[in-house]
Amino acid sequence: MANQYTFPGPVYKRLPPDMRPPSPSLAQRFLDWIPVHDFMAARSGFTSRFNRTVARLATEGGSGLSAAQSHFHFGDALFLTIDPKIVRTRLRDNFFDGNRPRWIGRHFLDGGDWRPILQPINRSFSHEEIVEICQLRRNFREGLCYRRYADNINSGVAVRRNRVTINTIDKLDSYFEYYLALIENIEENGIVPRGDLGLKDQTSQWHRWTRSLWQDLAERDIGVAIDASGRLVRHTSGKHRMAAALALGIDSVPVEIRLVHAGWLLRRSERLGLSPEEALLATIKRARLKGWPVK
Incomplete structure (x- = not known):
């Protein structure tokens, strides 16, 4: 269906090599940490804003409606369990x-054309690392990913992973040992919803050379987006857990919908004869019973 849909607005593109990702201001970081405005906005006129925004973005392109507002408004309604094998892109x-x-x-x-910024899920560094650890386990030092990082470190080039600088072999070992522990825990217990976990994630280990404290505090369930065709794609957090689920053959993982293509949602709304908000909630509810994709 994506090839039948005309995307309004500019085509999204990968960042040029010389362009740095955006860095939020201190004021924005504060608002993200204490989102009082989003909390209040989620409880005042949200539904009408949501429905108007879907219609506008589907015809004009661009993005709208704070992710935090939507999280506060919808709450647990955005969570469902899926078979991770249906998620093939990120x-x-x-x-x-x-x-x-x-x-x-x-x-x-969002109403833009995502196709240029979609990538097969198995082509990310995180996915390669996890698959390699799943295969080699405690022999992870023999893997291509580990050896590549070790060569960089030995040449004086630090490795940057999870917003943490890894500049010694000891730190590199800690990074791989943490994810080995994560894999072993997932193998035994499956993917555990974040609400059931503390800051130690699924490993019962502290890991200061593995992840930044900010990542620990901001970590959430595996994120997914609904694209213009109604497919689920991996989005933001949970890349290592999703990779582990796929590598281990786990057939059920909890996810949270964090981004929805306005074009898909408007078409879904028209098909169901419901408002965009009602159509989204009805689709998720049906997916919990029938699985995704929802016909």
Whole structure:
């Protein structure tokens, strides 16, 4: 269906090599950490804004409606369990919209052409690392990913993973050992919803050379987006857990819908004879019973 849909607005593009991803201001970081405005907006006139925004973005393109507002408004209604094998692509975190670089996770609704910033899920560094650890387990030092990183470190080139600088072999070992522990836990217990976990994730280990404290505090369930064809694509957090689920053959993982293509939702709304908000909720409810994709 994506090839039958005419995307309004500019085509999204990968960031040029010389363009840095956007960095939020201190004021924006504060608002993200204490989102009082989004909390209040989620409880005042949200439904009418949501429905108007879907109609506008489907015809004009662009993005709208804060992801935080949508999270506060919909709450648990955005969660469902899926078979991870249906998720075959991922959205790049940062992209160029024709005017400026942007982070994909800022908004809940979008009407742009995502195709240039979609990538097969198995082509990400995180996916390669996890698959390699699943195969080699405690022999992870023999893997191509580990050896590549070790060669960089030994040459004086630090590795940047999870917003943490890895500049010694000890730190590199800690990084791989943490994800080995994560894989072993997932193998035993499956993917556990974030609400059931503390800051130690699924490993019962502290990991300061593996992830930044900010990532620990901001971590959420595996994120997915609904694209213009109604397919689920991986979006923002949960890349290592999704990779582990796929590598281990797990057939059920909890996910949270964090981005919805306005073109798909408007068509879904018209098909069901419901408002866009009602159509989204009805589709998720049906998916919990019938699975995704929803016919």
